[in-house]
Amino acid sequence: MHVSRRKIFAVVAAAGLVTSGLAACGDGTKDDAAGGDDGKIVLGFAQVGAESGWRTANTKSIQDSAKAAGIELQFSDAQQKQENQIKAIRGYIQQKVDVIAFSPVVNTGWDPVLKEAKAAGIPVILTDRAVDSTDTSLYVTFIGSDFIVEGQRAADWLLKQYEGKNEQVNIVELQGSPGAAPAIDRKKGFGDAIAANPNFKIIASQTGEFTRAKGKEVMTAFLQSNPDIDVLYAHNDDMALGAIQAIEEAGKKPGVDIKIISIDGVKDAFQAMVDGKINVVVECNPLLGPQLMELVQKVTKGETIEKRILTEEGVFTQDQAAAALPTREY
Amino acid sequence: MITLTRHRLFWPVVVLVVLLLGNLLEKPDFFAIRIQDGHLYGSVIDILRFGAPLMLVALGMTLVIATGGIDLSVGSVVAIAGAVACLHISKQPDQNAIGGVLIAVVMALGAALLFGAFNGIMVSRIGIQPIIATLILMVAGRGIAQLIMDGQIITINSTPYKWIGAGWLFTLPAAVLIALAMIAVTALIMRRSALGLLLESVGGNAEASRLVGIQSRSLVLLVYAICGLCAGLAGLMISSNVSSADGNNAGLLIELDAILAVVIGGTALTGGRFSIGGTVIGALVIQTLSTTVYTLGVPPETTLIFKAVVVTIVCLLQSPAFRRKVFGRWGPRRTPPASGSAPSEPTNVKVPA
Numbered sequence: 001m002h003v004s005r006r007k008i009f010a011v012v013a014a015a016g017l018v019t020s021g022l023a024a025c026g027d028g029t030k031d032d033a034a035g036g037d038d039g040k041i042v043l044g045f046a047q048v049g050a051e052s053g054w055r056t057a058n059t060k061s062i063q064d065s066a067k068a069a070g071i072e073l074q075f076s077d078a079q080q081k082q083e084n085q086i087k088a089i090r091g092y093i094q095q096k097v098d099v100i101a102f103s104p105v106v107n108t109g110w111d112p113v114l115k116e117a118k119a120a121g122i123p124v125i126l127t128d129r130a131v132d133s134t135d136t137s138l139y140v141t142f143i144g145s146d147f148i149v150e151g152q153r154a155a156d157w158l159l160k161q162y163e164g165k166n167e168q169v170n171i172v173e174l175q176g177s178p179g180a181a182p183a184i185d186r187k188k189g190f191g192d193a194i195a196a197n198p199n200f201k202i203i204a205s206q207t208g209e210f211t212r213a214k215g216k217e218v219m220t221a222f223l224q225s226n227p228d229i230d231v232l233y234a235h236n237d238d239m240a241l242g243a244i245q246a247i248e249e250a251g252k253k254p255g256v257d258i259k260i261i262s263i264d265g266v267k268d269a270f271q272a273m274v275d276g277k278i279n280v281v282v283e284c285n286p287l288l289g290p291q292l293m294e295l296v297q298k299v300t301k302g303e304t305i306e307k308r309i310l311t312e313e314g315v316f317t318q319d320q321a322a323a324a325l326p327t328r329e330y
Numbered sequence: 331m332i333t334l335t336r337h338r339l340f341w342p343v344v345v346l347v348v349l350l351l352g353n354l355l356e357k358p359d360f361f362a363i364r365i366q367d368g369h370l371y372g373s374v375i376d377i378l379r380f381g382a383p384l385m386l387v388a389l390g391m392t393l394v395i396a397t398g399g400i401d402l403s404v405g406s407v408v409a410i411a412g413a414v415a416c417l418h419i420s421k422q423p424d425q426n427a428i429g430g431v432l433i434a435v436v437m438a439l440g441a442a443l444l445f446g447a448f449n450g451i452m453v454s455r456i457g458i459q460p461i462i463a464t465l466i467l468m469v470a471g472r473g474i475a476q477l478i479m480d481g482q483i484i485t486i487n488s489t490p491y492k493w494i495g496a497g498w499l500f501t502l503p504a505a506v507l508i509a510l511a512m513i514a515v516t517a518l519i520m521r522r523s524a525l526g527l528l529l530e531s532v533g534g535n536a537e538a539s540r541l542v543g544i545q546s547r548s549l550v551l552l553v554y555a556i557c558g559l560c561a562g563l564a565g566l567m568i569s570s571n572v573s574s575a576d577g578n579n580a581g582l583l584i585e586l587d588a589i590l591a592v593v594i595g596g597t598a599l600t601g602g603r604f605s606i607g608g609t610v611i612g613a614l615v616i617q618t619l620s621t622t623v624y625t626l627g628v629p630p631e632t633t634l635i636f637k638a639v640v641v642t643i644v645c646l647l648q649s650p651a652f653r654r655k656v657f658g659r660w661g662p663r664r665t666p667p668a669s670g671s672a673p674s675e676p677t678n679v680k681v682p683a
Contacts, residue, residue, distance in 0.1 A: 056481055178630045206623070207630035211579040212483075212572040217380050221624035224373045225357050238483070242572050249496065251366050268485050268574075 042072045043296050044092030046102035048129075049080040054264070057330030058103075058128065058286035065289030071296060082106055086113045093120045099296045101125040107132040114138035123299045127292060136307065140299055143291060143309040145284050147182045151189020153282045153315050154233060154261045159197065161259070166199065169230045172222045173205035174215055174243060176235040182284075183207070186235045186263060203229070208239035215239030219246035231259045237269035237281065244277050255279055255318075265316065267328045273321035281321075283313040286330055338596045341647040342611045345594075349618045349640070350374075353625050360625070369498040373621065381617030382505040383408070383564035385610055387584055388591035389513055390446075390557030392609045393520075395592050397550050398533040398601025399453060399460035404561040404588060406471020407445050408581025411438040411562035412569030413478040416486050425488040434491070439562045445471065446558015450551035468585070475577035485574040495570030505567045512563065516556075517606045526604075529553065533601025587616050594644050615644065 043066060047059055059075075066073035074097060078085035082105045092100050093116055100122055104110060110131045117124050118138055126142040162169055173190075176183030187205075194200040204222050208215035215238060222229065223246060232247075234240035240262035247254040254260055254277040262269055265283040272278040288311045298305055316324055353360045353373070363372035387404050394401045418434035419425050445467060452463035497504040520526030531539045532546045540546045561581070569575045593599060594615055595608025619637055622628075628636050646652045 175630055178633075204624075204627060205630075206627075207633070209579070211576060212574055213568055213576070213580065216572055217620070218624060220376050220380070221373070221621055224376060225625050238576075241485075241574075245496065245572060250371070268483075 040070065040072045041099065041296060041300050042074060042095075042097040043293075044074040044089070044095070044097040044100045045076070046085045046088040046092075046100070047075065047077050048085075048103045048105050049077055054266075054284075054286045054330055058288070060329070061287040061289035062127075062292060063289070065293045068290075069293040069297070071293055078105055080105055082109060089113050089117065093117055093122060096120070097122065098300050099123050099125065101127055101292060101296070103128045104131050111135065111138065125292065125295055125299070127288060128286075141295065141305050141307055141309055143288060143295065143311060145311050145313060147185030147284075148189035149310070150182075150263050150282050150284055150313075151186040151191070152193045153189075154186075154263060154280070155190045155193030157280045157282075157315060157317075158200070158231060158233075158259075158261060159194065162199070169200045170226065170228055171200060171202045171231045171233055172219075172226065172229050173202050174208040174218060174232065174234040174239040175205060176207065176210045176239075178207050180210075183210075183235055190233060202233075208234070208242065210236050210238060212238045212242035215242030216246045217242075219243035220249070223247065223250040223252075229258050231261065234260070234262045237262050237264040237266045240278055241268055241272060244272060265328070266330055267325070270316070270321050270325045270328050273316065273318050274325055276318060279318060281316045283316065285311045285313045338605060339608050339611060342594050342596065342608060342615060342644070345640075345644045345647065346611055346615050346618060349615065349622055353618075353622055356625050365501070369501045369503075373625075375503065377614065377617050377621050378506045379503040380620075381613055382503070382509040383567045383581075384584065384587055384591060384617060385509045385613040386512060386560045386564040386567070387581075388588040388595075388609045388613045389509075389516060389606065390553075390560030391585075391588040392592050392595070392597055392604050392606055393516075393529060393553040394460070394557045395589070395597055395599060396526075396529045396533045396601060396604035397553055398536065399550065399554070400464065400589065400599070401446075401449060401554060401557045401561075402461065402464040402585050403445065403449060403467035403471055404557065404564075405581040405584045406468050406475065407442050407558050407561035408565035408568060408584060409475035409575075409577050409579075410445065410471055410478070411442045411565030412575040412580050413475040413484070413577050414438040414441050415491070415566055416484040416569055416575035417478055419486045419488050419491055420484050422488075425486055426490060428490050431488055431490040435494075435566060438566055439559060442558045442562020442565065443555055444558070446555040446561070447551065449558065450554030453554060454547040454550035472577060475575075475580075479575060479577050481577070483574055483576045487573065491570050492573055493570070495567040495572075505571070508563070508567070512560065513606060513610060520606065525549075530602050530604065533604075588613075590641065591616055594641075594648070596648065 045062055048055060063073060063075065074092060074095070076088035078088060085102060085105055089100060089102060090113060100117055101124070104126065107130060111133055114124060114133070115138065124139040126139050128144040130142050130144070131139070173187070175187055191202070203226055206218045208218045215234065219232070219242065232240065232243055234243060240260055244254040244260065247258055252258060256276070260278045261280050261282070262278055263282045263284055265281050265285070269278055269281050273281060291309070291311060295305060295309070360373050363370050363375060365371065387408070391401060391404065415434040415438035418437055419431060422430040424430070449464050449467060452458045452466070453460050493504055494508070495505050499507055520529070528544050528549060531544060532549050536546045565581060568580050591612035592609050594612035595605050595610070597604040597608060619640055623633050623636060
């Protein structure tokens with residue numbers, strides 16, 4: 001008994017050592033790579049973590065495009081913890097990298113470390129997520145998607161489909177997790193854009209929590225209580241993919257009987273478009289690496305850049321899906 | 331009438347009926363069931379179908395709670411089971427081959443059983459408190475599921491696998507039949523043999539049970555393993571229903587719903603007496619509540635409050651002290667609530683299991 005307990009403690013202790021070792025790696029405080037004396041631009045990037053396929057694609061894009069652009073990348077993974085990210089940024093400041101970029105884990109509490117960067121004269125670029133600070137001089141620019149625009153694009157496609165027709169269009173909406181920025185903004189962007197036309201009516205709107213299982217469950221209930229649904233607007237692909245199954249089980253044809261609009265652009269959604277089950281996908285692009293590298297080069301040359309830069313994103317319809325599917329990276 | 335209201339399942343059933351009637355008011359054809367593609371189709375069927383995984387998880391949870399324990403790791407086990415099965419199927423050259431799917435199912439259930447047994451060993455042999463012991467797997471399990479799937483959602487296209495969660499048999503959802511079969515077998519074993527009684531005695535007083543010759547430790551190990559197995563089966567249903575495995579979200583917070591279902595069903599968290607029938611009704615109440623939210627169109631921002639209010643009412647109705655205060659003389663006259671639906675009886679003097 002005693003032996004086994006001791007063994008367990010040994011295992012736990014070993015696990016502790018391993019994790020602290022990993023954390024040390026995450027600091028990115030390697031001396032050998034410091035400086036930029038060889039003329040190469042050094043970029044310190046503090047990533048949120050690897051919490052989703054979207055994020056993995058985001059990381060890969062940044063790493064690949066840094067290599068392509070000849071920029072030396074110092075990469076750290078904060079494992080969803082702000083303190084790790086702050087530590088990493090401090091490490092970059094000590095190393096005197098040329099530019100720091102990061103995707104903030106949370107949107108508050110960044111002023112002190114950003115002031116340190118500013119004092120050291122290192123420009124900071126925010127990617128994908130914003131920080132909540134009154135002092136906008138603390139960062140050079142924020143590059144990322146605009147979720148409101150995504151909602152608008154979804155609505156634009158729909159409005160075009162029914163252009164010139166005067167019939168009521170019943171829309172059901174699958175919202176993201178309550179309180180999440182993409183959910184709030186995608187709802188607002190879409191809702192505002194269709195508000196001008198009284199023919200378009202959102203007859204039911206519930207949260208599918210961004211998951212397939214919930215998307216299917218909620219859509220099943222929608223189909224039971226609303227016999228006449230024309231359009232489904234889902235705040236992300238996973239909910240749309242779940243809803244497709246619910247629609248099929250109800251004996252209707254997704255994409256035909258009920259038009260489906262979705263956001264994100266994951267591979268599975270493109271496959272569903274090829275199969276004719278999703279009508280349109282508004283892209284939310286994690287592949288902002290090339291744009292970021294361009295910005296880094298501009299910043300180091302001292303060029304002025306805009307405070308807010310949108311990622312390049314498209315809207316894909318069924319006829320474009322088959323061509324785009326093989327190139328989808330996430 | 332008095333004996334009816336004193337039945338321990340009376341109040342949970344009342345709440346379930348009230349919820350269903352509430353839906354009927356909003357939607358007159360709520361109970362309508364029609365034949366669609368050769369199987370039954372309607373709101374009530376949907377409640378049963380989407381409630382089946384929760385019923386299973388709550389079934390296992392009932393047994394664990396009966397021994398005075400708790401299992402927080404069921405949600406993670408749900409995710410792991412789905413991940414193991416979907417990963418194996420996705421690697422098959424022919425995803426529709428029954429053999430491959432069967433192996434995947436056996437692998438997933440085996441993994442779930444192992445993780446359940448791991449909990450059981452932590453609790454019964456090593457003596458870690460159940461809430462802590464299962465917390466370990468609750469946290470680590472999602473990591474394991476993510477690791478298995480490399481952080482991605484795996485989508486599969488396998489008709490036999492899809493049958494588990496979204497298939498039909500004799501016009502009824504297969505998931506419901508599987509859950510009912512599991513419940514029936516468990517109830518039979520528990521009530522037709524002495525096993526149920528032994529569990530209650532372990533939950534009542536583990537040390538005293540051991541002293542009278544009951545193998546408390548083995549029983550505790552057994553129920554955690556069964557609980558893991560039930561969660562694994564639920565995980566198969568959930569992932570099969572959407573033909574994909576999502577390590578991040580599958581079964582997220584289902585442990586809380588399961589505990590709630592058990593409590594609504596009249597089983598005390600302190601261990602001892604348990605009611606499998608009550609748990610089934612509890613699970614149905616929770617699923618009906620979700621459906622009610624959709625039917626009534628409760629805005630997502632207020633959904634949680636709506637649910638909380640209903641759950642509070644259920645819990646208050648379950649309390650004899652509250653009923654006596656509110657209903658006063660109108661309620662059935664009774665001697666102190668020694669029997670009946672009182673969940674927390676003072677007979678349960680707890681000794682850490």
